Amino acid sequence: MSPVSARPSPLTARRTQYRPGLLVLTFTGEIDALTLPILQRELAAAPPGTTVVDLTRVAFLGLAGARALAAAAQRAAGEGSRFGVVATSRTLARLFRITGLASVVPMFASLSDALRELLAVHDTAC
Numbered sequence: 001m002s003p004v005s006a007r008p009s010p011l012t013a014r015r016t017q018y019r020p021g022l023l024v025l026t027f028t029g030e031i032d033a034l035t036l037p038i039l040q041r042e043l044a045a046a047p048p049g050t051t052v053v054d055l056t057r058v059a060f061l062g063l064a065g066a067r068a069l070a071a072a073a074q075r076a077a078g079e080g081s082r083f084g085v086v087a088t089s090r091t092l093a094r095l096f097r098i099t100g101l102a103s104v105v106p107m108f109a110s111l112s113d114a115l116r117e118l119l120a121v122h123d124t125a126c
Contacts, residue, residue: 004088011058013034013042022119023110028057031065037063043072050082052114061092066101073105082118086111 011029018024025042029035043053055061059100060115069085076083084106087093096102 023047024054025104026054026083030060031058031061032062033064033083036064036068040068043068048081051076052111053085055085055087055092055112061095065104066095066099070101073120084108084114084118086114093125104119
């Protein structure tokens, strides 16, 4: 009998560039101390424009991951870019609310909501 791994599959990231200046990063798995470098690498490589981070397939997000998202949101704002997170988990919404990250990281219930809101901000600014 082989031992059962308590660790779920590692974090995976998928980059989808819908058009120039619009990137959606979709993560699947868990964002913890071991997988944090994957999140950080993907966020750092995001081009200027609009970046949406889809966490709907993330089972766990540690505080370090939430802080990385906050840093990316602040960096985007400083560069004049737009940034948002899609999360349907009550646990993630609660984490963002109780840590104060909700005031820094725009959170949306769906990808279509995020795109509508973030692109509308861009369209009215032009």
